[in-house]
Amino acid sequence: MRTTLAFFAGLVFGLGLLLSGMADPAKVLGFLDLAGAWDPSLMFVMGGAVGVGAVAFAAARRRTRSLLGEPMQLPTATAIDRRLLAGALLFGAGWGLAGFCPGPALVALGLGEGKAAVFVAAMLAGMGLFEFVQRRRLAARPEAASR
C-alpha cells in the first residue's frame, strides 16, 4: 500500500510540475532573471504548495506514526551550519545554470527530453561523488561524521 501511495504521490507531484510549467527550464529561469523580464510564476507555485503543505505538516507533526502505520520520519536537525549553506549555494548555482532541479529534471526526462538525461546523469554522478567522499571521510576519521 505504501509503495502504491508513493507512486501516486510522485505522479501527482509530477503533474503539478507540468501544470505549473516548472518542468520547463525557460520558465524557471524567467523567475531567476530579476534584471530581465521577470516571471513571478514560481513564487505562486511555492505559495500554492506551502499553503497545502503547511496544513499537512501541522497535522503530521502531532503524529508519531503515519496513517499507514509507518514511523513519522521528520527531520530533526535545527542548526543552520556551513554544510547547509555551502550546499545550498552550490545547488542554487547549478539550478541557475540550467534551470533544472531534481524533480523537474526527472519529469523532463519522462517527457523524453534528451538534455534532461544529460543533466540527470551528471546529477547522479555528483550525488554519487558526494556519497563516496563522505564515506571515505567517515572511515578515515569517525569523529568527522556529520550530525
Added chain:
Amino acid sequence: MTIAWTAFTPWLSLAGGLLIGVAAALLVLFNGRIAGISGIVGGLLAPRRGDIAWRVAFVAGLLAAPAAWIALAAAPHLHVAASAPVLVAAGLLVGVGTRLGSGCTSGHGVCGISRGSRRSIAATATFMAAGFAVVFAVRHLLGG
C-alpha cells in the same frame, strides 16, 4: 526589471503548486516521509533494506507523470538553452549541493518551509540568491 506579463501564469502556477502540496501531504501523512526529490533519489544511492521500494515508486511516479499528462492534454514543449557542458556542470553542482545541503526546492522550499523550519528557510533563501546571482551573471554580465 520588467514583469513578463505574457509569460506570467498566476492561476496555473497556483493550481500546480496545490497539486505539489497535495503530493507532499500524501507522502508525509500516509508514509511519514518528506517529499524532497534530492533526498528520495539520494537515498537510492546508499540503499538500505526496506527503504528502497517507496523511493523507486515515487521516482517512477514522477517519470510517469508526462504519460498521464499527455492522455489529457498536449505535450508541453520544453526550452532547454543550456549546452551539454553546461548541463553537466549544472548537474554536478546540483548533485553535490543537494546532498551537502540536505535538500532542494521540494525538500527545503516546499516541505521545509511548510514545516516552518528555520534551516529550510535559510537554505531556500541561499539557493534562491545563488540562482538569482548566476542567472544575472550569465544573462546580464557575460552576455550569455
